[in-house]
Amino acid sequence: MTKDTFVLGIETSCDETAVAIVKNGTEIVSNVVASQIESHKRFGGVVPEIASRHHVEQMTIVLEEAIQESGLTWEDIDAIAVTEGPGLVGALLVGVNTAKALAFAKQKPLVGVHHIAGHIYANRLEQEFEFPLLALIVSGGHTELILMKEHGAYEVIGETRDDAAGEAYDKVARMLKLPYPGGPHIDRLAAEGKESIDFPRAWLEEGSYDFSFSGLKSAVINKIHNAKQRGETLKDEDIAASFQASVIEVLTEKTLRAAKEYNVNQVIVAGGVAANKGLRSELEDKFAQTDIPLLVPPLKLCTDNAAMIAAAGTINFEQGKRAGSDLNANASLLLK
Amino acid sequence: MYVLTIDTSNQVMGVAILKDDVVIGEIVTNIAKNHSVRLMPAIEQLMQEVSLTPDQLNRIVVAKGPGSYTGVRIGLSTAKSMAWALGIPVVGVSSLEVLAYQGRFFDGYICPFFDARRGLVFTGIYQWKEDKLNLVYEEKNISMEEALNKLKKAGEKTLFLSPDLALHKERIHDVLEDLAVLPDGPYHLANPGFLGLAGLNKEPDNTHGLTPNYLRLAEAEANWIKAQEEKK
C-alpha cells in the first residue's frame, strides 16, 4: 500500500488569507479562508496596502485553524505549497515568507504554485482529470483558455488582449453604482432584465481564441452616457442583461470551438467568474449538446482558496519540482 | 536558551543567534537588495554555521518597525510563522528601540529615527537610566522640524542615531547646535545582536496578535477616516 500524500497550501495573492490541507491532490482535509471583503467594501475595491496588512494579522490564526480542523500533525504533512504569483506583490509576500518559514521550521519540501494552476486544480478536488483537457479561466484578473495534455503542463491557447472579464464586470458595476464586489450584482440584475440592447461581440480575427472586453466596456459606458444626454432612461436590469449576454456568448462560443478543435476529453471552468450563474447555465446548455463533459467547481472552490493551491502543489511535489529558500513573490508570473 | 533575531524592517538586513545573552553568530548587510529573497537563505546559513537545527530554538525576536511596510511584513510573517510552527515565543521590538541600544552609555536623550519622506520621520525619544532603556517621548510619525523644536525646548544633550542621518544632519546642527551629538557611521546601523538583547528582557507577544509597528495608517485608510469625520 502506498502512503497518502498530504500537502499544506497557502494562498494570499489578493484579499483572501487561506490555508488548506489536501490529501493525494484530490481530497480536501481542511480548508480555511479568511475573507477581507468586508474591510475592502469601504473603499469600493481591494486596497493592496490594506490587504497585505490583513494577511499579516490573519496568517497564523488561519494556519492554526487549518491544522486543527485537519486532525493531522506536522509528521503527516509531506510538503508546503504556496502561491508565488501572479497577484498583488505585497499580499503574495506574506504567503511566500510564511511558507518558507514553515518549510524551514518543520524541514519540509517547499513548492511554488501559479495561482491559475490552482484555479484549474480546484476541479480535481471534485473529479479526476481526463487529458487532454481545456480550461476556461475567468476571474477579476484573468480570461484565458488553457490546454493541458498532462498533469502540470499548461499551454495558453487564448488570453485577453486588454481587460479581464471580471474587470469589465467590475467597471460596469461601478457605472451602475452597484456595491463592491460588483460581479454577483450584475449577474443578479441580468437575471431580472431583458437583453434589449445590442452590445458588440469581440470575436477578433478568424480562428483566434483570444478575448477583448475593453470595446464592450466602452460601448456600455457610451450607451449609458448617450441615454442620459437624450433624457432616456435605461433599466439597469436590461443593461446588465445585455452586457452579460455579450460576455457569455463570446466566452461560451470560443470555449466550445476550442474544445472541438483540440478534441478534448474534458472542459473545466475556473476562477471567480465561474461562480456567475448566467455563464454557468449557458455553458451547461451548450455542452449538453456535445459529448464533452463540462466541469464547473462548486461555488466555494471558484473563489480564491488554498485547497486549490495544495491540489496543484501536490502535482508539482510529485513531479519533483521544488522551490528554494530564496523563493520570491512574482506579481506577473507566467503559467508554463 | 537559543534566540534567533530577525530585522528586515529597513534597508539593513540583520539576523543573529544568541545563546542566552551571548551573540554566537550574526549576518548584517546594508544594501538595497530584496529582503524576501535573502532572509531565509541567511537564516539557514547562520543556523548551519552555529550547528543548530530549528527545533533547538527557544525564542524568536523580530524588529517590528517602523520602517518599510514591505520589509516589516517580511520579517513579521517569517518570525510569527516560524515561532508558531515551533511552538516557541515570539517577541516584537520597535526598530527605533533597537537603534537606541547603540547609545547604551550616553547620558542624555537618544533620538533614533528613520526618514519617512516629505520632511517626516519616524522617531521617539529614549534615555538610559539605571541600566534600563526608557521611552521619554512616544514614537510618532512627525515632521523633523517639530521633533527638533521639541528637543531644543527640552534643552538636553541628544544623541542622534539613524541610517538616514545624512538627510537631516544640517537641520539638526542648525536647530540644536551644541546639544546635538552625531557619532560616526557604524553607530547608525541597527544591530541584530542588540535586537536579541532587547527581546530577552521583554514578555513574549501573543503570536497571533503581534502586528507591525506602523506608526502611520495606509493612505486609503487615512482618507477614509477623514471622510467619515467630515460626514459627522
Ligand SMILES: [Zn+2]
Ligand atoms: Zn483567483
